[in-house]
Amino acid sequence: MSRHHETKFRVVTKLQRWVVNPVSRLLPFQTLLETTGRKSGLPRRTPVGGRRVGREFWIVSEYGEKSQYVRNIQANPSVRVRDKGRWHHGTAHLLHKDDARTRLKSLPRMNSAAVRAFGTNLLTVRVDLTD
Template structure:
């Protein structure tokens, strides 16, 4: 990985750790809950995305480097909290999807942030159960 991307990743990760601790506590913020691949414990990550029918779409700013993406690779069963309500589902990583085009269909503010801070964008689709 190029040095500039590595520096960007470390800076963003340090900032997001602090921000995410606050965002997880907000009652209506969208959360993605994965199972920790090592600990087996639930891991909740604030995300920006949109529900479309029976699917929830989001874009990971650091692709397979993101911890929640690594957790999905180990166990694709997830939960998503949208508008304060939890939904179970199965996550799918879509490397062939155009993440920049996908961001144009997702919430504007989050999409702008992902474009600015992201380095290796990856689309994720969660197929929601029932």
């Protein structure tokens, strides 16, 4: 990762972790991805912008495998997604060969613009919903 991308990553992730995410998690209809912490074993809820298509939920991670929720998925792919105020269980899959930039065109516009602007290593995540 270039020095510019590393600085961008550090600034944006600190802002998200300490300001944006805590506020977003409180909003009743914010989409959330709940993973299990790979070290703590505790539930970790991350605001995400994605879209449900049938029995699948699609997300694009802006930092790929550097994203904490992606690292948690690698350790345990069982997740929950809160979409439109309802929780759904599922299994997450990291799709390294999917064209994440093209995928963003089918996801919510505002979030996709932010992911494109701040992201440095885009990675598509598909959650197969089981309920």
